[in-house]
Amino acid sequence: MSELASESSATRAILKLSDVVKAFPGVRALDGVHLEVFEGEVHCLLGQNGAGKSTLIKVLAGVHHADSGEILWQGEPFAPASPQAAMRAGIATIYQELDLVDDLSVAENAFLGHEPSRFGFTRRRSAAAQTRTILTKLGHPEISPRRLIKDLPAAGKQIVSMARALSHDAKLIVMDEPSAVLAHDEVANLFRIIRELTANGIAVVYISHRLAEIREIGDRVTVLKDGRTTAAGLPARTPTRELVGKMTGRSFEYDFPPRAAPDRETTPLLTVEGLSRAGEFAGVSLTVRPGEIVGIAGLVGSGRSELLETIFGARRADHGTVILNGHRITSVGGAVRHGMGMAPEERKSQALLLDEPVFKNMTLASFAGFARAGFTAARDERAAAQRTADSLELRPRDVDRPARTLSGGNQQKVVVGRWLLGEKTRLLLLDEPTRGVDVGARAELYQVIHDLAANGVGVLLVSSEVPEVLGLADRVLVMREGRLIHEALAGEIGEDTVLDLVMAGSLMEGEAA
Amino acid sequence: MIAETALPKAQKYDDNLLRNLGLVGVLVILVIIGIVTRPELYSDPSWVRNNILIILQQASGIGVVTVGMTFVIIGGGIDLSVGAIIALAGVWATTLATQSYGAGGMIFTALAVGVAVGVVNGALIAYGKLVPFIATLAMLVSARGLAAQISGKQTQVSANDTINSIATTKLIGIPLLVWILAVVVAAGWVLLNRTTFGRRTVAVGGNPEAARLAGINVKRHTLLLYVLSGLCCGIGAIMLTSQATSAQAAMANLYELDAIAAAIIGGTLLSGGRGTIVGALFGVLVFSTITNLFAINNLATEVQNMVKGGIIVAAVLLQQFRYRSLTHLLRRRNDPDKP
Numbered sequence: 001m002s003e004l005a006s007e008s009s010a011t012r013a014i015l016k017l018s019d020v021v022k023a024f025p026g027v028r029a030l031d032g033v034h035l036e037v038f039e040g041e042v043h044c045l046l047g048q049n050g051a052g053k054s055t056l057i058k059v060l061a062g063v064h065h066a067d068s069g070e071i072l073w074q075g076e077p078f079a080p081a082s083p084q085a086a087m088r089a090g091i092a093t094i095y096q097e098l099d100l101v102d103d104l105s106v107a108e109n110a111f112l113g114h115e116p117s118r119f120g121f122t123r124r125r126s127a128a129a130q131t132r133t134i135l136t137k138l139g140h141p142e143i144s145p146r147r148l149i150k151d152l153p154a155a156g157k158q159i160v161s162m163a164r165a166l167s168h169d170a171k172l173i174v175m176d177e178p179s180a181v182l183a184h185d186e187v188a189n190l191f192r193i194i195r196e197l198t199a200n201g202i203a204v205v206y207i208s209h210r211l212a213e214i215r216e217i218g219d220r221v222t223v224l225k226d227g228r229t230t231a232a233g234l235p236a237r238t239p240t241r242e243l244v245g246k247m248t249g250r251s252f253e254y255d256f257p258p259r260a261a262p263d264r265e266t267t268p269l270l271t272v273e274g275l276s277r278a279g280e281f282a283g284v285s286l287t288v289r290p291g292e293i294v295g296i297a298g299l300v301g302s303g304r305s306e307l308l309e310t311i312f313g314a315r316r317a318d319h320g321t322v323i324l325n326g327h328r329i330t331s332v333g334g335a336v337r338h339g340m341g342m343a344p345e346e347r348k349s350q351a352l353l354l355d356e357p358v359f360k361n362m363t364l365a366s367f368a369g370f371a372r373a374g375f376t377a378a379r380d381e382r383a384a385a386q387r388t389a390d391s392l393e394l395r396p397r398d399v400d401r402p403a404r405t406l407s408g409g410n411q412q413k414v415v416v417g418r419w420l421l422g423e424k425t426r427l428l429l430l431d432e433p434t435r436g437v438d439v440g441a442r443a444e445l446y447q448v449i450h451d452l453a454a455n456g457v458g459v460l461l462v463s464s465e466v467p468e469v470l471g472l473a474d475r476v477l478v479m480r481e482g483r484l485i486h487e488a489l490a491g492e493i494g495e496d497t498v499l500d501l502v503m504a505g506s507l508m509e510g511e512a513a
Numbered sequence: 514m515i516a517e518t519a520l521p522k523a524q525k526y527d528d529n530l531l532r533n534l535g536l537v538g539v540l541v542i543l544v545i546i547g548i549v550t551r552p553e554l555y556s557d558p559s560w561v562r563n564n565i566l567i568i569l570q571q572a573s574g575i576g577v578v579t580v581g582m583t584f585v586i587i588g589g590g591i592d593l594s595v596g597a598i599i600a601l602a603g604v605w606a607t608t609l610a611t612q613s614y615g616a617g618g619m620i621f622t623a624l625a626v627g628v629a630v631g632v633v634n635g636a637l638i639a640y641g642k643l644v645p646f647i648a649t650l651a652m653l654v655s656a657r658g659l660a661a662q663i664s665g666k667q668t669q670v671s672a673n674d675t676i677n678s679i680a681t682t683k684l685i686g687i688p689l690l691v692w693i694l695a696v697v698v699a700a701g702w703v704l705l706n707r708t709t710f711g712r713r714t715v716a717v718g719g720n721p722e723a724a725r726l727a728g729i730n731v732k733r734h735t736l737l738l739y740v741l742s743g744l745c746c747g748i749g750a751i752m753l754t755s756q757a758t759s760a761q762a763a764m765a766n767l768y769e770l771d772a773i774a775a776a777i778i779g780g781t782l783l784s785g786g787r788g789t790i791v792g793a794l795f796g797v798l799v800f801s802t803i804t805n806l807f808a809i810n811n812l813a814t815e816v817q818n819m820v821k822g823g824i825i826v827a828a829v830l831l832q833q834f835r836y837r838s839l840t841h842l843l844r845r846r847n848d849p850d851k852p
Contacts, residue, residue, distance in 0.1 A: 314726055336728030344726055351726065353719040355787060364716060365727040371709045418727065 013072075014039045014203050015060075015091075015172060020069030022055055025407070027436060029055040030066070031227035037172065042194060042204045044214045044236060047224035048247055048465065048499075053207055056224070057174050060205075061093040062086035074171075084113065092165030093174040100149045100157055107131040107145035110163045134163045138193050155186040162193065173197065174205040179213055180301060191217050209299055209503050211240055223247055241496075248467070248495050256471035259450050262291040269458040270340075270427050272311060275320035280306040281482035284320070288427060288458040293449065295473030295490070296462045297498050303482035304462045305345050308429045311460070312342045324427060336365055339426035341419025343412065343433060345462075351415045352403045359385035359399035361414050366422045388417040392448060409441025416448060427458040434468060446472060466498045478502060529789050532780040535831065536795035539824075543802045550810050564805065566688060570680075572801040573690040574599075574752045575771050576794060580701040581745030582772040583793040587705070588738040589718035589785030590645040594634060595746050596768035597656035602626040602750035603760030604660040607669040616675035623754075624747035630656060631743020635736030653769065661762035668761040671754055679755035690752055697748065702790045714738065719786025774821070775800060778828035799824065 015037040022030040030052045037043045047053050058064040059071075062080030071078045073089060080086035086093075100109050107128045108115070116123045116130070131145040140159050149157060158178060165173045175194075179187045194204055194217055208214055214221060218236035222229060223246040231246045268287035275284040281303035288294050298304045309315045311322050313335040322329040327338045335342075344350035352361055362385040363370065370377045370384070385399045392413045394406075403414060412433060419425040430449070434442045449472060453459055463469050469476055470490050478486040478501045486501050548555045555561060578595050585592045605611065606623040614622075630652065637648040671677055682689040705711035713734045716724040725731045749768075754760045775796030781788030800821060807817040 312726070332725060332728050333730060342726060349720070350722045351720075352723060353716060353786065356715065356719065360712070364723065364729075367712050368709045374708050374710065376707060376709055376712055 012039050013037065014074055016070075016072040018070045018072075020056075020059065020066045020071060022059060022064055022066050027408075028227055030059070032229065033069070033224065033227070034229040034232045035222050036233060037203050037205060038219075039171075039203055040198045040201045041219040042198055042206050042217050043233075044218035044221045045205060045207045045224065046211075046214065046221055046243060046247060051224040051247070052227040053224060054176070055227075057093060057095075057176055057205075057207070060086065060091055060172075060174060062091075087113075087168045087170070090169060090171035091174065092168050092170035092172070094158070094161045094165060094176065094178060096176040096178075096180060100160060102150040103148060105146050105148055106135075106143060106152070106160050106163075109149055109160055110134065110145075110167045112164065114168070130167065131163060134166045135159070137166070137196075138162060139189070139196070155182055155189070158182065158186075158190065159193075170202065172203045172205065174207075176207045177209070178206070179208055179210065187213070211243065211503060240500075244496055244499055248499065256446055257450055259454065262289060262293075262453065262474055264289070266290055269325060270311070270460065271321075271323045273321050273323075275307070275310060275322065276318050277306060277310055277315060278318055281310075281479075284484055286460075286477060286484065288460050290426070290456045290458055291453050292475065293453050293459040293461060293473045294475050294477065295469035296460070296477045296479050296484075297466055297469045297502055298462070298464075298479035299502055300464060302479045302502075304479050305431050307479070308342065308431050308460070308462055309344070312340060312429055314342075339424055340429065341365070341425040341427070342429040343415045343419070343431065345431040345435070347408070347411050347415060347436075351418075352411060354404040355402050357400045358389065358394070358403055358406070358414055361403045362388060362399070362417045362421055365418050366424070369422060384421055385417070388421045389413075392417050392420070393444060407441070409437040409445065412437055412441070412445060413448070416445070420452070425457060427460065428452060430459060430461040432463055433461065434463070434465070466495050466502070470495060470498065529780060529792065533789070533792055533795055536779065536792065536799060536828075539799055539828075540795070540802060543799070543806055547806050547809065550806075554809060564809070566691070568798070568801050568805045569691045569694070570688050570756075571804060572797045573688075573694040574749045574756070574765075575768060575775070575801070576694045576797045577697045577745050577752065578742075578749045578765075578768055579772040579775045579793050579797050580697050580790060581742035582769075583776045583779070583781050583788050583790060584701070584705065584714055585645075585738050585742045586773070586776050586781050586783060587718045587785060587788040588714045588735065589721060590638060590735065590738060591649065591773065591783075592634065592739060592742045593646065593649040593769045594630065594652035594656055595742060595749075595772055596765040597653045597660070598627055598630045598743055598746035599750045599753060599765035599768060600660040600760070600762050601630065601656045601663075602747050603754045603764055604664045604669060604762060606750065607671050607754060607760040608663060612671070612673055616673050619671075619673060619676055619754075620751055623750045624744060627743040627745070627747025627750065628740055629743070630746075631740035632736070634743065635739030638739065639732040639735035657762055664760075664762050666762060668759050670759045676751070676755050677758045679752065680758075690756070693748065693752060697745065698790060698794050705790055710734075710737070715786060717785075771797075771800060774825050778825060 013036050015035070017033055017035040020030055020033040021028065033052065033056055045053050045056070055064060059066050062083045062085050065079065073091070078089065080089060101112065104112070107124070110131045111127045116126045128145040132141070135141055135143050135145070138159055143152070143156055143159060149160065152160065162173070178190060182190060194206070198204060206214070206218060215236055221231070221234045221236050221238060221243065223231040223234070223243060225247055266289050269290045270288040272284060272286045276282040284307055286294065296304050306315060310317050311329070313322070313329050313331045324335070324338050324340055327334070329335045329338065329340065348354065353364070359382045360367070363381045367376055367381060370380050382399060386397070389397050389399050394410055394413050394417070403411060406414065416433070419428055433445055433449070437445065449459055449461070461469065461472060470493070473490045476488050476490050476493060476498065477484050478498060480502060578599070582592055582595060602623040605626045606619040611619055611622050634649055634652055637643045638645050679689055684692055705714065713724070713729055716727070716729055717731050717734050721731050749765070750760070753764055757764070776788065776793045777783060777796070778799065779789060779792030779794070779796035781793060803820060803824070804817060807814065
């Protein structure tokens with residue numbers, strides 16, 4: 001194999017995916033992906049959130065297995081049974097959330113899972129020496145193999161992740177948004193390392209939302225949208241407009257029912273002023289009026305979820321105030337009492353009691369209101385939950401079945417229904433309301449949100465999907481790196497512009513280049 | 514869509530019912546073993562009646578403690594200090610000074626000590642953010658230490674006739690201790706299944722983040738769960754003191770393990786969010802029946818402990834097996850698409 005590799009030209013494909021499909025219940029995460037990576041190139045993957053990038057990485061890393069399609073690795077069919085198998089084959093993955101063990105040393109992390117050993121005893125000195133060699137190769141001889149990971153800065157951890165990949169003798173390294181946690185000068189060093197790797201014939205699959213970076217380090221670009229490859233192997237110099245077009249051109253329907261614009265003169269329901277939390281977001285001020293839908297567009301990590309949780313009182317603000325209907329909100333209890341509700345980002349881990357019946361999930365925030373002298377009124381609760389389930393067209397309508405057995409879209413209806421029940425909610429915060437929700441249920445959820453607004457409820461919504469924000473909201477706020485950087489009426493701003501703002505103004509740079 | 518609608522409606526409740534039936538089956542088997550090994554005893558109806566009351570009486574103290582423990586575990590915690598709380602409450606209630614206040618003073622002291630220790634446990638866990646295992650392990654050690662300090666490592670005899678008569682009194686032919694257990698179990702069942710407190714317990718243990726984001730005060734509720742456990746220990750301390758007509762620092766030894774084991778084999782999920790009071794009661798009865806079986810056969814307690822350990826493992830293995838196979842079976846039966 002290696003002889004063959006040295007004989008053939010530099011543009012030999014080391015990895016080739018054809019028509020790869022991977023489905024999860026209710027969603028086809030990959031729906032025909034094509035990707036061809038050459039030896040020694042930096043191949044960039046581009047796509048909006050939910051386009052299937054993460055799933056694709058996990059298929060390559062042996063975490064998920066493709067349902068159908070062909071994967072050729074060094075010319076042979078490839079289906080890694082486990083992450084270890086993928087690593088042994090020479091594919092290393094550096095995840096966005098670095099998977100290092102904080103309390104182990106640099107050397108122990110680099111060789112985690114394949115420690116040099118003899119008779120079951122680890123050979124620490126050998127591991128340290130090999131780690132030092134790799135770190136020197138990466139241009140970081142100053143990192144001691146004996147240092148603990150938790151004592152290293154973010155950039156240092158990234159270097160160790162890369163050292164781990166090299167300790168496996170990787171021929172392909174997948175990097176998932178490696179620059180997201182790095183400062184500007186550290187990014188330059190990362191690029192220097194990537195260039196050295198590729199000079200030695202190692203291929204890099206590079207994922208980033210920053211188009212300017214892709215232009216600087218990438219050789220070719222593959223664009224994913226809705227689980228499909230919309231452009232394979234474009235040159236990295238492709239004009240921004242064309243790339244963004246490939247990312248946004250819709251294939252599936254966002255069907256937004258028309259609605260009347262809300263009264264812009266009424267007093268705000270929610271007033272947030274100068275809200276800040278160290279390291280998460282800073283100086284956020286916004287208002288939501290009764291019957292108004294305000295959408296926040298921003299990438300994962302832009303501080304949007306943290307902002308919503310802070311408005312809801314679930315996180316303590318360092319500075320600033322949240323006023324709802326004249327009441328200052330500092331705790332979840334207070335927020336709920338004064339008519340605020342929230343559907344959090346992670347339905348299963350943050351919102352649902354999966355083994356409990358649907359009606360108890362729906363009344364989780366209101367069961368005490370039904371109770372008399374501390375005794376729950378299960379019959380009243382069930383009746384109220386049934387009415388809400390009917391109005392939301394929950395499927396199935398049976399409110400006694402465990403929440404676990406519902407599809408993602410119907411689970412989301414249960415979470416939204418929790419705040420509709422009792423009609424106390426004046427302001428609803430929605431964090432990624434349609435994540436993991438299939439197309440049909442999406443349209444229904446959009447209708448529910450519109451109906452709410454029509455009834456005078458204010459809605460503050462966060463979504464990674466720009467068309468969703470634009471289609472649902474009356475007013476759009478763009479959030480980047482913890483700050484609100486732009487505000488516009490939804491009808492007066494285009495998807496390209498929002499996407500461009502979200503991705504750090506690369507459109508302007510692109511046009512200039 | 515078909516797979517979705519085909520899932521059994523009340524799978525969880527079926528499962529609880531099945532588990533309890535399984536425990537009743539274990540009890541029946543234990544009785545049969547008793548009949549086979551000692552047929553001459555079982556031929557006497559008055560002995561059988563008496564023996565049942567002995568088993569229930571033996572289950573009474575640990576049963577009350579297990580009710581509190583079940584709440585704590587469903588709420589996502591664990592209380593390793595229950596045995597130590599009983600010892601501290603029992604010793605504090607039987608000091609000469611306390612005894613001078615009479616039966617009322619002794620009962621009040623035992624309950625107050627239980628509640629106070631529960632408050633400390635709960636505060637450390639809910640507000641001090643200590644892991645429940647660590648906080649209550651520390652309490653186990655220090656509460657027994659304090660009990661030894663107060664008692665001067667001596668057995669403190671109760672000279673109060675009212676207290677001592679609790680263990681000997683019978684109402685309609687059934688010992689008062691068994692009545693106390695019945696009342697605590699019934700109250701525990703109502704509390705868990707019919708009150709907002711019970712609903713919060715399941716929510717806090719099943720998904721604390723979801724409970725918090727629904728406006729439930731998770732910290733305060735966690736504190737209350739340990740207070741409830743402490744209160745049950747206070748009641749248990751009075752019952753045990755009455756049975757022994759004395760209290761000492763080493764009393765209720767390893768009660769924490771018995772209570773946890775009973776709750777677990779009764780179907781309470783150690784990770785929280787699910788459990789039943791009735792199952793826990795059956796768990797306690799299984800253990801006290803085994804103890805009784807060994808006693809009537811004059812066998813050593815060492816063997817008994819080994820059998821107990823085996824039963825815990827067998828019960829949990831069986832539950833896992835049954836849960837999996839049951840859901841599998843029901844899914845298949847209700848899904849026309851699958852063979």
